[in-house]
Amino acid sequence: MTVEDRKLPLSAHRLFATRDLDEARDRIAQAYKPHRLNFAAPGQPLDTEFRRVSVGSASLNLLRYGADVVIEPGALESFYLIQIPLAGRCEIDHGGRTVGSDAAVASIVSPTRPVTMRWGADCDQLMLQIERKALERFMEDAYQVTVRDPLVFDPALPLETGCGASLKNLLLFIGTEFDRGSPVATTPAVANQLTAAAVSLLLAGQPNSYSTALAPGRSAAAPTHLKRALDYMEANLDQPVTLAQIVQASGVSMRALFDSFHRFRNCTPMAYLKARRLEKARAQLAAGGAPSVTEAALAWGFSHFGNFAADYKRAFGESPSETLRRARGR
Incomplete structure (x- = not known):
């Protein structure tokens, strides 16, 4: 079953499709960072497709490999990556934790900790890439918190309730609006507001290393x-x-x-x-x-x-x- 058959978002924004492992690695590295990409087992056909749009200081991506693969980027360093499986399953090792990710659980990769990812052949993921500096600047401005330590999220994000469900719906909405050619795709101010909404959901709803400082009633400026x-x-x-x-x-x-x-x-x-x-x-x-x-x-x-x-x-x-x-x- 192809990505088109599943009627997934960003259908008009495909960057590339390939059956070559080296091309897939090199083209995806241009969007993210250099990394190792290998088959989990030899002898598999590859069927990679990558879609991508810019949304303010973030990007919305849809990626599938079409084979069981292992991805080893180390620490992402300059960006956060939220990965929401729309089909199939993925597993990540991140910050000493292993997270199984599927329709019920997304994964969040924080930039300062190394990650290894294992994608199944049937795994299609909708991914939000957020610049680290932009997210930290938003947190400082919105909460009057000085970011000195790295902001690290709990890597497991439940999708059926709470902020995870809201974030998934928001990203699907953004993808649909890009496919329609709506003002989300053509008006920077609208795109920036949607990015801010996604970041606000994460900061307010997903446990992280600043949760106590960001809790209601804690947003006063540091003395x-x-x-x-x-x-x-x-x-x-x-x-x-x-x-x-x-x-x-x-x-x-x-x-x-x-x-x-x-x-x-x-x-x-x-x-x-x-x-x-x-x-x-x-x-x-x-x-x-x-x-x-x-x-x-x-x-x-x-x-x-x-x-x-x-x-x-x-x-x-x-x-x-x-x-x-x-x-x-x-």
Whole structure:
């Protein structure tokens, strides 16, 4: 059964169709990022089709491979990807979790954690690709939250109720409107509003690393003393820093500072500091800028290498040596 037979959206917006694995990988990489694409088992025919439209700072895509394949892009880095199966099944390994995705459950891939995806031959997915910077900027403007830690979503999005059902209906509506050639396709202001609606649904309804800060009643601007503490930590990420120094930099009591961190960052000051240092270590390793994992750990204040490796894998779903090995293999 072809994509046309299933009467799926974006019928007038096909970018390409191919039966060649290398062409499929290279053309899809142009839209997303370089990745590995392999058959899950040899001897299968490929029947790939890719449809795509721009919607404000996002893109709406429909993709099928027509064979059982394994996709390994690593961390997406610059964008979020919401994948909604309209037919068939997909499985992803992401951030230490495995999510089976089908008509009842979509998957959300956050940009800072590596992902491996396994698509079935009959899997057609409607996908929303959102620029990371645009999503973070929207969250800062709408909720008055400063984004310092990565925004990470729970990767499993139920589709039969709640925001998942609403998001699926919204994306199907957008696809239908593009097929009709309506103002959604021709008016940037309308497209931007629809993208904002999709992002709002995700932030408000899908559990994420900022859920506490984004909860109703929590949208007040962060207090000045919290910003002073954050600025102090940011300026001293590669230096020994004690809790007493952070409290002193904030200019308030320890209790007041802890209250602000719990309200606006959903963590303690030292947990925040560790998370930022892990992010810096990861960035250095991913860029190939560290001669070894040990050097990266020491550069960002980690002297207990066993704890560093465990914390790193818990945060990013892979070991620091795996990140460095992937960077060297580019």
